[in-house]
Amino acid sequence: MNVKEFIESTLTSALSPALLNVEDESFMHNVPDGAQSHFKVTVVTDAFEGKRLIARHREINTLVDEALKGPVHALALHTYTPTEWVARGGEALTSPACLGGSKS
Template sequence: MENVKQFIQDTLTSELSPVLLEVTDESYMHNVPEGAQSHFKVTVVSEHFTGSRLIARHRQVNGLLSEALEGPVHALALHTFTPQEWEKRGGQATASPACLGGSRLDNR
């Protein structure tokens, strides 16, 4: 998979018809080789989520992106909303936390 971000965007656009879709490659924030395309933050606002619980939404997105999750993607931060939920939040997703250095356990 050459362009993971494009794969995520294309797949979610075609399957969920989102009102809003933001896909951010956050790999640069982590201890990975340059160009790894391994850590993504996805914010998707879609009517398809109406009536679905959060876990069902995440399962749906994970299923749609299974090809990427089996390959290059190591971490996928999902923020899934209905348009009404998004409006209540004022159009803001949660910021990603700073990387703690991969497998280092310095903070014990």
């Protein structure tokens, strides 16, 4: 199983999300092709109701700890309840350009 599939299956099983989008953004960074090192995760779930942002991020980091110990270098997390997701118009934040180098 590749890293993206691992993250997707783990979060789906644990959080039953209404929306889950896992994007491998490694290509945007100065890493070897196929590195699977930088991911953006957008999760919308009732499981985040009443939880502060830091608690949501800690929960996800704990769930995908195996990947964080291995190939994953960066994990951008965008975590919402369904109400928060609707309030922001169903749009996730766009990742900024990498400032750590270029793939020239």
